[in-house]
Amino acid sequence: MSSVSVVIPCYAYGRFLEDAVASVLEDQPGVDVRVLIIDDASPDDSAEVAARIAAREPRVEVLLHRENKGNIATFNEGLMEWADGDYCTLLSADDLATPGSLRRACNLLDAHPEVGFVYGRAAWFTDGVPTPPARTHLRGESVIRGREWLEHRFRQAENPIVTPEVVARTSLQHRLGGYDPNLPKAADMELFMRFAAHADVGFLRGVDQALHRRHGTNMSTGVDPLADLVQRRAVFEQVLERYGHRLSGVRNLSTTVHRQLAREALWTAGREYDRSALTRSAPGRLLLRSTGTGTAEDRNELLAFAAECWPEVKRFPLYRTLEGGHRLGPRDVAFMARERGRWWARRRAWTYRGY
Known part of the structure; x- marks a missing residue:
């Protein structure tokens, strides 16, 4: 049975934490799951909620920051220092994994050792309304050469990944390193492109691998359009500088x-x-x-x-x-x-x- 390390960073999202943890522990058959909740010195009751979850669920661990370290440092602490499963995933406390999503990702990764990470669609929903039913019927799998996937990113000039829908090979994550603190608004995009420069990419067709919650305090809320463009350009230029020899x-x-x-x-x-x-x-x-x-x-x-x-x-x-x-x-x-x-x-x- 494949093992998955799930890192759930949390800052002031105590009201969402129970649902996030439940989404990776329930309706995920055939996968050995361990969860780490990292509370980044939240001003709300996140630490107390996390402690209650861990007290009743042996698969959950909690790490509390005395001072706020920021999202990038928190992400890297969980993925680089704690994650030790075959595969790993980062799930924000306000998002949800969908039923069977971890098993679907593990199946592709198990069958294709050349694949560094796998993703599917992330469906969006608005907080305060009923959570929409996720599509869970797999219509097929694609294994895309990393170079081809990278070249598509340059043609689109966009990041097609929200983040909670990604499951990565932990050994690759540890070998290539974590999120780049110099790219706070586009570190996820750079990380996935870095993965693709060293491994192939898996895609699950026809299914929702995660549910991304939209609310007034999303980290992406209020991102300046110019800052986003500047950071995306920095990612593409960095990829060309470091991995251009791998591209045509x-x-x-x-x-x-x-x-x-x-x-x-x-x-x-x-x-x-x-x-x-x-x-x-x-x-x-x-x-x-x-x-x-x-x-x-x-x-x-x-x-x-x-x-x-x-x-x-x-x-x-x-x-x-x-x-x-x-x-x-x-x-x-x-x-x-x-x-x-x-x-x-x-x-x-x-x-x-x-x-």
Whole structure:
């Protein structure tokens, strides 16, 4: 029987902790599971809730921080110092594993020693409403060459993984190291790309491997769009610097990802500038409703980032409109609508294909 070490970092999520632990201990047949709850000096009752769980459940251990160490240090403490199972996974205290998810991941990892980590879809749900039923009927498995998976990341310029849906090979985790503290907003993306540079990637089709809870205190809430773009660019550039010799067409990959990030920055600048709402009043006709929010500083920083990534972006009409502080015109609105459509198309592609 395969063993899985589950690390559950917790900061002020005591109200979610019982459900998170139950999701990895119940409805997970055929897997030897051990759980470590790490409370990062929470100001709520998280430590007390964790202690109650461990008192009645021998498979659960608790580690309490006297001072807050932050998420990256907490993640690495659990994965690098405590995890000793065949496989390991990081589950935020506000998220849930789905029934059978650990067994499905273990089956693929057991059958394919060349695979470094496996993931599936993470379904999102809103806190305060009934938890949606998860899809648990496996429609198939894919083993993707690490290099191919990496190249898709450059074409999409996005991270297709939320995190709770990932189960990794512990030996690979220990060999390659933990989350990079220099990339606090994109450390998970860098870690998975690092894995893919050294091993193949497994994907489980047709199933929800985790449920990601949306609420007002998500760690991702309030992430600055520019900071996100800057960190993603840093990840891609770091991957090219360190692992470019493992990829083909490095120059094209670099151009592709920088162009994609520049277009996204331009689209975001337009959105931040005008906070536009696109509505359809008739087939094929788009109307712009202006709300007038967004600052000149925000706009200029995004435009500067876009031009630095890919100077050709300066030729776009939207760039010139925003640079001059003019009102968005029909061509600008159409461009933003197309870019939004392209973004959703990329997201649908990785949701259903896995890469």
